[in-house]
Amino acid sequence: MDPLGSGMYDKSTATIANILSSAGALFLRKNYADVTIADIAEAAGVTKGAVYHHFANKESLYVAMMQAVLTEKQALFQAAVASPGTCRERLKRFTRTFLELPREKRDVTKLVRRDINTFKDPVRSQLILAYQSALPEQIEIILEDGVRAGELGLADVRLLSWMYVAIVEVMLTPYAERVFDNQNDQLDFVIRLFFNGAGAN
Amino acid sequence: MDPLGSGMYDKSTATIANILSSAGALFLRKNYADVTIADIAEAAGVTKGAVYHHFANKESLYVAMMQAVLTEKQALFQAAVASPGTCRERLKRFTRTFLELPREKRDVTKLVRRDINTFKDPVRSQLILAYQSALPEQIEIILEDGVRAGELGLADVRLLSWMYVAIVEVMLTPYAERVFDNQNDQLDFVIRLFFNGAGAN
DNA sequence: GGGGATCCATACTGGTCGGTATGTTTCTTG
DNA sequence: CAAGAAACATACCGACCAGTATGGATCCCC
Numbered sequence: 001m002d003p004l005g006s007g008m009y010d011k012s013t014a015t016i017a018n019i020l021s022s023a024g025a026l027f028l029r030k031n032y033a034d035v036t037i038a039d040i041a042e043a044a045g046v047t048k049g050a051v052y053h054h055f056a057n058k059e060s061l062y063v064a065m066m067q068a069v070l071t072e073k074q075a076l077f078q079a080a081v082a083s084p085g086t087c088r089e090r091l092k093r094f095t096r097t098f099l100e101l102p103r104e105k106r107d108v109t110k111l112v113r114r115d116i117n118t119f120k121d122p123v124r125s126q127l128i129l130a131y132q133s134a135l136p137e138q139i140e141i142i143l144e145d146g147v148r149a150g151e152l153g154l155a156d157v158r159l160l161s162w163m164y165v166a167i168v169e170v171m172l173t174p175y176a177e178r179v180f181d182n183q184n185d186q187l188d189f190v191i192r193l194f195f196n197g198a199g200a201n
Numbered sequence: 202m203d204p205l206g207s208g209m210y211d212k213s214t215a216t217i218a219n220i221l222s223s224a225g226a227l228f229l230r231k232n233y234a235d236v237t238i239a240d241i242a243e244a245a246g247v248t249k250g251a252v253y254h255h256f257a258n259k260e261s262l263y264v265a266m267m268q269a270v271l272t273e274k275q276a277l278f279q280a281a282v283a284s285p286g287t288c289r290e291r292l293k294r295f296t297r298t299f300l301e302l303p304r305e306k307r308d309v310t311k312l313v314r315r316d317i318n319t320f321k322d323p324v325r326s327q328l329i330l331a332y333q334s335a336l337p338e339q340i341e342i343i344l345e346d347g348v349r350a351g352e353l354g355l356a357d358v359r360l361l362s363w364m365y366v367a368i369v370e371v372m373l374t375p376y377a378e379r380v381f382d383n384q385n386d387q388l389d390f391v392i393r394l395f396f397n398g399a400g401a402n
Numbered sequence: 403g404g405g406g407a408t409c410c411a412t413a414c415t416g417g418t419c420g421g422t423a424t425g426t427t428t429c430t431t432g
Numbered sequence: 433c434a435a436g437a438a439a440c441a442t443a444c445c446g447a448c449c450a451g452t453a454t455g456g457a458t459c460c461c462c
Contacts, residue, residue, distance in 0.1 A: 031319045033234030118232045166367040197398035
């Protein structure tokens with residue numbers, strides 16, 4: 001609660017991190033409603049009391065978990081966005097940093113799409129904004145430059161970025177990981193499909 | 202329960218259809234756990250007793266709803282698959298029949314991806330199979346022919362079909378419908394992106 | 403080393419919801 | 433039209449779970 005604090009307990013920050021990480025893993029496996037606070041507490045090695053000491057309720061715990069994962073990535077992503085080169089190179093670099101993340105961190109991004117309907121509108125839009133600014137909008141910036149440079153055809157870049165994310169998410173399925181045996185091939189496939197299409201030649 | 206029946210009540214088949222349709226609309230808006238049997242009953246104009254008279258439990262109601270929607274479409278889809286022409290033409294025809302479906306029927310296909318984690322393995326794989334045979338596998342057939350004819354580059358067609366479905370699903374979002382003002386433009390955009398990519402020229 | 407705050411555990415409550423038990427109506431069949 | 437079955441409605445139960453209340457342990461500061 002006081003990350004800049006002078007000399008207060010930092011034992012709590014460790015348990016908070018534990019709770020958030022355990023919650024992320026559980027929310028990934030089961031739907032929001034099917035994950036109980038007791039589950040999270042048990043996975044984190046604490047009790048419900050500890051959880052409710054650090055988080056007001058289940059919703060805010062979920063939001064905190066999501067934002068923790070997203071903001072943790074943000075620096076990496078922005079580096080890829082700010083990197084030099086063609087649109088294709090930058091998008092490839094962006095996707096590589098994404099694919100090279102540990103699996104749990106990667107897959108959490110799919111949660112927003114899945115669970116978004118469970119939340120009502122204060123929390124709902126909060127989650128959507130956090131997600132969009134972390135992923136699609138970053139891609140949007142790269143694509144925007146691509147259109148300006150004539151590297152991409154004229155199109156709605158926001159829509160394009162969503163579709164690109166959708167394609168990449170298919171790459172996170174177990175089947176896709178079975179088809180390719182290394183991340184470079186995955187990467188090349190996605191980039192080639194997005195820029196050149198599936199058509200021959 | 203006796204669709205071939207001699208002269209039994211067919212009032213029940215009407216209420217069953219009501220229940221299934223109301224359930225579909227509700228499951229589309231809220232997550233599985235957040236839709237109660239009472240909600241479904243109320244939306245269908247009956248009570249819980251009626252629901253539990255026709256369906257053993259909540260799970261089987263969900264499965265029945267999904268299968269009803271999918272098998273209803275199957276004839277239409279197979280016609281598009283069996284139609285003549287190039288891979289591109291057939292895929293376009295397939296997608297058009299999909300996009301021209303009433304919105305509720307269309308969007309139900311997104312449910313499988315969303316709710317699949319809530320079910321355990323007898324029901325889970327049942328749902329996946331029903332979905333895959335209704336959509337991705339039909340597309341797979343078309344793409345398979347495209348690869349054989351040299352119209353598509355060599356690639357894993359199952360993966361390609363999933364990615365195509367993912368792209369089309371992005372077209373079902375409210376934002377995408379705001380970008381285009383008719384379905385023909387949507388269709389052309391998706392087909393062009395898939396075959397030719399987003400790159401210029 | 404006492405006072406106070408933070409941290410966490412245990413016990414409990416209120417409400418919700420899936421499912422059941424049982425009554426009541428409506429249709430079919432003989 | 434009587435008898436039975438199917439199609440519903442109503443009332444209720446039991447389990448589960450988010451959230452609370454409260455007590456005890458741990459640490460900081462003076």
